[in-house]
Amino acid sequence: MTKVSMTVNGKPVSGEVEGRTLLVQFLREGQGLTGTHVGCDTSQCGACVVHVDGKAVKSCTIFAAEAEGAEVTTIEGMANPDGSLSTIQQAFQDHHGLQCGFCTPGMVMSAAALLAENPKPTEAEIRDYLEGNICRCTGYHNIVKAILAASGQDVAVAAE
Amino acid sequence: MPKDHGIGASQKRREDVRFLTGRGRYTDDINLPGQAHACFVRSQVAHGRLNGVDTAAAAAMPGVIRVFTGADFEGVGGLPCGWQVTDRHGQPMQEPGHPVLAQGKVRHVGDPIAVVVAETFEQARDAAEMVDVDITELDPVIDMKAALADGAPKVHDDLSSNLCYDWGFVEDNRAAVDEAIRNAHHVTTLELVNNRLVPNAMEPRVAVGDYNFATDDSTLYTTSQNPHVIRLLMGAFVLGIPEHKLRVVAPDVGGGFGSKIFHYAEEAFCTFAAKQLRRPVKWTCQRSESFITDAHGRDHVTKIELALDKEGHFQAIRTETYANMGAYLSTFAPSVPTWLHGTLMAGNYKTPLIYVNVKAVFTNTVPVDAYRGAGRPEATFQLERVIDKAAREMGIDPVEIRRRNFITEFPYATPVAVEYDTGDYHATLDKLLEIADVAGFDKRRAESAKRGKLRGLGLNCYIEACGIAPSQLVGQLGARAGLYESATVRVNATGGLVVMTGSHSHGQGHETSFAQVVADMIGIDENMVEIVHGDTANTPMGMGTYGSRSLAVGGSAMVRATEKIIAKAKKIAAHLMEASPDDIELKDGRFSVAGTDKSVAWGDVTLAAYVPHNYPLEEIEPGLEETAFYDPSNFTYPAGAYACEVEVDPDTGKVTICSFAAADDFGNIVNPMIVDGQVHGGLGQGIGQALLEGAAYDESGQLLTGSYMDYAMPRAGDLPSFTIDHSCQTPCTHNPLGVKGCGEAGAIGSPPAVVNAVVDALQRAGHSNVTHIDMPLTPSRVWAAMQG
Ligand code: FES
Numbered sequence A: 001m002t003k004v005s006m007t008v009n010g011k012p013v014s015g016e017v018e019g020r021t022l023l024v025q026f027l028r029e030g031q032g033l034t035g036t037h038v039g040c041d042t043s044q045c046g047a048c049v050v051h052v053d054g055k056a057v058k059s060c061t062i063f064a065a066e067a068e069g070a071e072v073t074t075i076e077g078m079a080n081p082d083g084s085l086s087t088i089q090q091a092f093q094d095h096h097g098l099q100c101g102f103c104t105p106g107m108v109m110s111a112a113a114l115l116a117e118n119p120k121p122t123e124a125e126i127r128d129y130l131e132g133n134i135c136r137c138t139g140y141h142n143i144v145k146a147i148l149a150a151s152g153q154d155v156a157v158a159a160e
Numbered sequence B: 001m002p003k004d005h006g007i008g009a010s011q012k013r014r015e016d017v018r019f020l021t022g023r024g025r026y027t028d029d030i031n032l033p034g035q036a037h038a039c040f041v042r043s044q045v046a047h048g049r050l051n052g053v054d055t056a057a058a059a060a061m062p063g064v065i066r067v068f069t070g071a072d073f074e075g076v077g078g079l080p081c082g083w084q085v086t087d088r089h090g091q092p093m094q095e096p097g098h099p100v101l102a103q104g105k106v107r108h109v110g111d112p113i114a115v116v117v118a119e120t121f122e123q124a125r126d127a128a129e130m131v132d133v134d135i136t137e138l139d140p141v142i143d144m145k146a147a148l149a150d151g152a153p154k155v156h157d158d159l160s161s162n163l164c165y166d167w168g169f170v171e172d173n174r175a176a177v178d179e180a181i182r183n184a185h186h187v188t189t190l191e192l193v194n195n196r197l198v199p200n201a202m203e204p205r206v207a208v209g210d211y212n213f214a215t216d217d218s219t220l221y222t223t224s225q226n227p228h229v230i231r232l233l234m235g236a237f238v239l240g241i242p243e244h245k246l247r248v249v250a251p252d253v254g255g256g257f258g259s260k261i262f263h264y265a266e267e268a269f270c271t272f273a274a275k276q277l278r279r280p281v282k283w284t285c286q287r288s289e290s291f292i293t294d295a296h297g298r299d300h301v302t303k304i305e306l307a308l309d310k311e312g313h314f315q316a317i318r319t320e321t322y323a324n325m326g327a328y329l330s331t332f333a334p335s336v337p338t339w340l341h342g343t344l345m346a347g348n349y350k351t352p353l354i355y356v357n358v359k360a361v362f363t364n365t366v367p368v369d370a371y372r373g374a375g376r377p378e379a380t381f382q383l384e385r386v387i388d389k390a391a392r393e394m395g396i397d398p399v400e401i402r403r404r405n406f407i408t409e410f411p412y413a414t415p416v417a418v419e420y421d422t423g424d425y426h427a428t429l430d431k432l433l434e435i436a437d438v439a440g441f442d443k444r445r446a447e448s449a450k451r452g453k454l455r456g457l458g459l460n461c462y463i464e465a466c467g468i469a470p471s472q473l474v475g476q477l478g479a480r481a482g483l484y485e486s487a488t489v490r491v492n493a494t495g496g497l498v499v500m501t502g503s504h505s506h507g508q509g510h511e512t513s514f515a516q517v518v519a520d521m522i523g524i525d526e527n528m529v530e531i532v533h534g535d536t537a538n539t540p541m542g543m544g545t546y547g548s549r550s551l552a553v554g555g556s557a558m559v560r561a562t563e564k565i566i567a568k569a570k571k572i573a574a575h576l577m578e579a580s581p582d583d584i585e586l587k588d589g590r591f592s593v594a595g596t597d598k599s600v601a602w603g604d605v606t607l608a609a610y611v612p613h614n615y616p617l618e619e620i621e622p623g624l625e626e627t628a629f630y631d632p633s634n635f636t637y638p639a640g641a642y643a644c645e646v647e648v649d650p651d652t653g654k655v656t657i658c659s660f661a662a663a664d665d666f667g668n669i670v671n672p673m674i675v676d677g678q679v680h681g682g683l684g685q686g687i688g689q690a691l692l693e694g695a696a697y698d699e700s701g702q703l704l705t706g707s708y709m710d711y712a713m714p715r716a717g718d719l720p721s722f723t724i725d726h727s728c729q730t731p732c733t734h735n736p737l738g739v740k741g742c743g744e745a746g747a748i749g750s751p752p753a754v755v756n757a758v759v760d761a762l763q764r765a766g767h768s769n770v771t772h773i774d775m776p777l778t779p780s781r782v783w784a785a786m787q788g
């Protein structure tokens, strides 16, 4: 067991982990941050996406120990400071970009990373960027629409 | 003007806030004090004799609490099957045992053999690798026709063969159908495969068993679409726990699409082990494990013949289908290729004679059961493909041939035992042609051609039977359960309501749309209505969510219960205003006496019900709480028309979906935004089936597509934005909301449109010999079709 310390959603946290403990396990089991989900065991579904030092990372692909000293943001840290939904979260609700909600944390975290890199993505760029996030419920239509809306673009361009 | 509240309003979903902030509560988020973790040891071979399981080394591993094997389950019941099909000869289907842990034999890769329970999951997993399983491998049967050959290895030694049943429907029509086909002007024949799918709800299954030895109460937390059904099946048939000592809780459920209807071994195991060990036991499915344990869907091999007269009127349909059951009968498996499939073979058309034959076959593969659409996609696919082929053979436009055969008068009794209550198939087809801009296709095709791409247009109609189901009817058809739904409406003293329903959301937004219905009936703010579901301890016995039934059946129960509430509230209001109950009107949350200016508010009445100082106690009881059970008198019949445009790359065979349009008739609609979303998701599934997805087994019974590396899930880049419309509305005539259900339509209606479009593209490009390509339409299959 080794000790690992990092900042999660602005708060310093630490814990004892095995070498093989994944970041997602540390967050879910160690920190009780169950908003980050596990949808696969081959690093392909994206349900586990968090931000590590500002970059979108599949938290099932890195060990907790590798995040030593990092700034980690999870879905629990995405709302505005007053607790209201952030622009991206609000757009997902407004445009029905989620159904069962299981892929949603990863989708929101990926969307946030996309808009940080590319503030006005086209529909094709959004679809391309979401390559690593699988949703079984929405057919992606409204996820794409929500991200377009969150970027301040006219969603009427996306078919209704 | 779109409505801003009540029935018909696109209310934003109240459940979204918790899902968007990481505050959802899924089963895997539950961790109980003292919880132990289970890891299953599963068969790595498709078929084998289990000679012994040596657990000694595993038991000695760090943290291991106990290792369970089949021997621990000898006195325990097997997993039950909920539907008995009777075959062509009046005999019951062959029904094999389905043990919780393997007894004597393993029958598919993934069949559970032993379970290690340890302090942590890692310890359980490490120890599971030390369990020594002695298996003599047997020849497996994977292909259905091979499984039925004389001398084929038997999946179940105690059955006479691998044939579960040979079903004929309607058997009495058989001779007439044969004769009509013999004498027909034209017969179009098509052989096709409806590819096996892996459901892949994004939330893997999870079970947490808990036991309170002080009270002898067991609790199971599980990823289920129907906790009451699990309680009944597991309690009564597997573990022998009466319902009042067993609670089943399904909290937020991360998608299901059918795969979380069924009672699975892991649920029974965790409940059983928690009692044995007197501590909670948790199992979380790994994705690679879910590929080999969640019931799969589809997997039909079909030959369909359509007889037509010289004007293209359908005269008769005959089908022969082999339906894969897998190694065991999953909970509703026998019903899918029969009653959910044969009864839909009329489609939207007045074909006078239909005969459906289905041979259900055991193979050494994962069990197959209901999956989004369940039987109806298989029916729609073969019918709408054969119609397209017939249209081409007879030189009739594919739109025209459908119109010529549409059912136009309702109610309409089909030759396959169902009665459509209402519909307007011309209307949805007209709407489709408009929203898909079919008139502009030639221009778009020319533009594609300039870029060297082959463009095709495919369209089809569909009908489904939803709102499952009239209990007495399905009882006659072999269902071992009733299929009503329930609701309890509890009004609190200060006027808020809690509605407890036996149906359960796994993504459909029930908390929002159900509240819209009840609030609309009373005329109060939706925020005064709370929806409670997913826990057998605080909801009336109900059958859960599948078959697009929750609003049609569950919503109707809610309407009935709310009607009872309103009737009683009117009596209280009448007493308060010293008027006759018959003169009381309820509008916008106020009771008034007709023709006067006297009124009392909803809250005055609810308070009086719980503080009955001035109250007609001699006539009615205090309190305001009512329960209703609703059993539908018929199925509902959503229908519509879908169109797909594709581009095929002639060099690679790659298919790109350029556009997809859907015109659906769902009857009345409570929340249009949610309905749109349900259609989008269904289309994603249907297009995925058509182009990408397919579970493949090799000859030895290994699942070749056992992870997201090999099983192609549709990604955002594989799908277009959709054009959908549900303004054509013929309300259901027999439920109080006039609703039909919408969750499966997209998955049912879309695969034929995609395949029709690809065949159209190739035909237009001169590949006149290409009349069908089996799904999924991978580049290699399409390319191969173009070569030859
Ligand atoms: S859980 Fe990390 S990608 Fe699937």
Ligand code: FES
Pocket (backbone or CB within 6 Å): A097, A098, A099, A100, A101, A102, A103, A104, A134, A135, A136, A137, A138, B202, B254, B255, B507
């Ligand atoms: S909303 Fe259910 S998987 Fe995306």
